[in-house]
Amino acid sequence: MITYEDRRAGQLAAAGRWPELLELFRRLRGTSPRSAGPVGHLIAYAAPPEHAARLFDRDGGPFTAADEHDHDAGPLWEVLATRHSWRRLAPLLEPAPVRRLVAHTRALLGEEVAGRAEPDPEGVPLTLAAWEQAGWEESVRVRDYLPAGGARRALFALPDTREDLGPLDLPAPGPRTPGPAATRSPAGLAPWLTTVCVRGTAPDAAAQLAPGRRVLAGHLPFAAAYPALVQAASGARGLGTAHGRLAVWHLLAGMAGAARPVPAEVDALVARLRCLAWSEPRDELWYLHLALEDPATGLAWALSGSMEP
Template sequence: MGRTAPAADRFDRSIAESSDAEARRESANSRGLVTHTFVVEAPGEYAEAVARLVELAWSQRRSLFFEAVAEHWTWRQVGPHLSDPELRHLVAHSRVLRGEDLARASGSLGPELFGDIPFALQTWEAEFWDVENSPMSYGRHGSAGGFDGIPVHDVTARVGLPLPDTGATALTWTAPPPLPSWATNSGSYAEVAGPLHCTAAQALARHLSGLPRHERLTQAVPVPFAAAYPGLLKALGGQGAYTSESMALGRIAVWRLLRRMARLPDDSPADTVSEHVAGLDCLTWELPGDDIWYFHLAADHPATGTSWLVDGQDFD
């Protein structure tokens, strides 16, 4: 336990004393490798040392070490030793996505940072999210994870799309709901358009009309929002060809997007968001150019009379 701080101090000195930028980068990378290895391989009795080392790394650079911590350490092991509020929230959300119910710990976390997001998976979150296989896996030599597209169980249920509105203005696409300013390495390839005062089918037809002729589909597949949740979480969390994925940030972004769609403030009760999810009508589609990373979703809600599109592709 007492050995971790001196080791970290030596790393700090080596970085500060290096006048060469390349050498400083190599020193920082070496320190990151040591931290990552310690997180994934240290035995259970080193939980407090792991928390201290990760907090030290966090104070100097906002990295995604918290995802590796969440895979290899339970909240009971590291939670009590984490003091930074933001880091505590991110580890907790990632633990929730790995199946840990932290509802009883929510009092020590509070909703003030990222809004009222429950520290237990809601029924619609858990329906298609596989706590064993959906999360990223972190080992000594890096991370690995699969692509979660929107499962389409009945392609015969395709519905025809209406003709796009004549003279409709082009859609305005924006970035997903803002995440912490430091989360630049978790930028999403998906963009958001909305609110649009039409149905999801009309919004989709309008969107497709602006694509190259060979991509102008005439049909889409109805899906429950729960089926889209895993892919949406990963797309908003940064999954892509050359980006680092954070499940915790993805979950926060999904909840923020849902509140935006429902016209709810960030501190609105989680039950209100779940009620909105239950009323969503959603469509998905596939484009000829879809490769590995893509996400296509159109959603509307009768209560709001508006629709939203989340759409994007990434390529290697």
Template sequence: MITYEDHCLRALAADGRWPELLAAYRRHRAAAVERSGEESAAAVTAPLGHLIAYAAPPELAVRLFDRDGGPGTVAGVADHDAGPLWEVLATRHSWLRLAPLLVPAAVRRLVAQTRVLIGEDLSYGAEPDPEGVPLVLEPWETAGWEEGTRVREYLPHGGARTALLTLPAGREGLGEVELPDPGMGLRGQRATRALGALAPWAEVACVRGPAPQAAAQLARGTRVAGGFTRVTGGYVPFALVYPALVQAAAVDRAHGSAHGRLALWRALAAMAGAGGPDRAEVNALVARMRCFTWLEPAAGLRHLHVALEDPACGLAWAVRGSEEL
């Protein structure tokens, strides 16, 4: 329901009275923090924050994240409505406009990574990422996306359009496959933990063996003679796997696609045995990686079923999960 106050705020926005809207945001947020804490305050003020981040001039919109308003007034990286406020801001202005204005390091980094996902090359126009994640998309990062689906498309007064990325998306290119014996799973792998951090609803398993053997650790299919599992599955290029892995980490509205890209680069670096997101090591891993995906009969609207094999080290990781939206 649209309240009288909502009408007043939208009227102020229509008149371009952004300083008054920012003052209202800060006043309401500080009062809500004092009354019921940060989490509640972020939820109460998120719709107004969204309006400011979306439509205000960048010089004012960035002040959502400045501490000059006093205790309780500043939006944090987790403040969100349809998505995080910093991602809303990042979709509206180029890095050239935002770079001189943004101060908080965490927000600045996430905005930069969002601009990279949108398609900007910041490798020569921004400070290096603290973990070494490239500030330009690799060719395999761009190949599997449909136009305009890397980041949520935000709407002026709240809400967003989001691509429903699933893996696999359908039966095309897949066939009946009898998975091998799952063998013994390996525990304690740094890459297993990193892949598990992508999505809280996903299971991850690691084996010494090929991708279908890792899939057999987690897959739900038809049991056949000998205790093996039959699924509809097949191999796909990593370029088609990448978007679903990035978006898996951005399902939570407090997280944006930048979280997904950063988390996936950490996971790929761990799979490659690198100490951090080394560009050459990750590119070499992606070039040799074999990816196996499979369908499951009870998968939710958002689902992820993939096994990632590194032939160089003989290990494979399976990631499986589904979530109703």
């Protein structure tokens, strides 16, 4: 249903009356935050950067500035980041959380941000590692936003095909690992994922969650699983791909036994991980079935679940 405010916003945008459109967004955000979303999307998508970045300025008074949580088809900061370079946006963005997420988004989109933006406060690099880039095209890393609202996003599925899988007999499920090792598991990666930690191999971990002893499964490099993990961690409407990347880096840091991401330690973990993906009969659109084994510690983790589109 197109409201009066939607029509007015469209008319102001068509006329290039961005200051008036910004005032409309601020008024709506202060009185009707849900109605402000489409207006904010229009500004973030279509306005010149000097106007679009003002969505996040606090000069309009309390409760009128967008923050990292404001969204419509996706986070407003992510819409903005898909439209303008870091070089254009850096002098204009003030709130630190928004600056951080925009910088990571620009890095995901292939821009050289490291050295041009403040270092990440948690140690996640602003340059994508080689294993992050492998097999993950820039054009599908971040949602493709549409001018009037809405977005296109690549579906994720792991494993994404059964062609390279073969029958595998899993061992009988053993005990799960409690305590500190279990806290490194990807339990918070996505609410629809079930996760476990065991002392053993990737098949031992998969046996905890797979629907039966015999499955269709296959080994793959972590780089092939990485995009699906990021997309799973950023699947909620209010989250962006940068959230997913940060979450996966923290997951890997925990698996490596570190309190925060250290690129050299994460790279070393990724290089030695043994990964196993398996298929389940009910898989449809968005699903993930993955076991990760670290032979250096003898620990393995499994993640499994499906998300409604």
